[in-house]
Amino acid sequence: MLIRLFHSHSFTIRPLPPFHFDGTFHKPSHFPNKLQLDRWEPGKYWQSLWLGKKLYGLKIVDRGATAKPALRVTVYTNTAIKSDEIKRLKREIAWRFELDTDLKEFNRLAKKDKRFFPIFKKWIGMRNASQYTLYELLVIAIVLQNATVRRSQQMLDALLAKFGTHMFFDRKEFWAIWLPAALQRASEQTLRNLKIGYRAKFFKRLSKDFSDGKIDEHRLRGLSKKDAKEELMHLYGVGPETARILLFEAFHHVDTFDHVAPWQGKIYSRLFYGKKAVAASQIRKDILKRYGTYSMLAVHYIWEDVFWRRKNEHIEWLEREIRL
């Protein structure tokens, strides 16, 4: 069933300068799904958005400049919008896309980095943004586990087609990831039929924990990285790599560089050393030494930059490493 969101309301948000619209609202290292959760074109961005149990369509348009940023935001719903909702939406959007984050200190550090300064300069004002709720990001991180990109896409598409919400706003179609209760009710066999394999039991248990209210995303947002990591690692199906993704993307801990997966290690080796394979422990040590509390953010800039380049130029070694 297609849900049409006819009501709309617009407002303006002014991020803290400097701000980079495209770098913040589009991450080319993230691979797209057939059933689209979002859409980007230069200066424009759309996505489905859950706030509590209410579903919105979100459109954000660039109306400013790097030094004087402004975002024109339109939210779409199928019921009228109240003024306190707008307030909550503004706060949530600011959190997810780090619109109020002060990058002064990071930019100062970047300036001292002779080798990569051109990249940091090109993307100045880019945020470590995540459009998702914790639960949604967890779903995505789990379909990434022990699978190649194509299979991850297949798994997410199958799950969306069965449990997701198909929606229509601003003359475009999108999908939203289901709420936890929907997967909790499904049988493990139903999930397995979608060819997600052993992840079925992860999803069952996690969805139950979330819909029972055992995990409070807002409380976790207030915790230190160390405390948040410990709680996340207790979740069923969450290990070091999934925790890293959650800590960095959902909770914006920009110093989360304590786990390097083998495939990432190969790409880092090329980016930072121009070599095929440098030991993960060496990479960790060097990055932490150079970028300190901004380790993951600095790597994020360099990482996304090479995936932006990939849009226009063929990078042979990268194509081999990402194995679609």
Place this chain on the structure above:
DNA sequence: CATCAGGGCCCTG
């Protein structure tokens, strides 16, 4: 045709 590792994690010993 079979075998295998993959954008990990759980469980066991």
Place this chain on the structure above:
DNA sequence: CAGGGCCCTGAT
């Protein structure tokens, strides 16, 4: 703390 097993797929 090491190592086997896990779902399914495309590569070899």
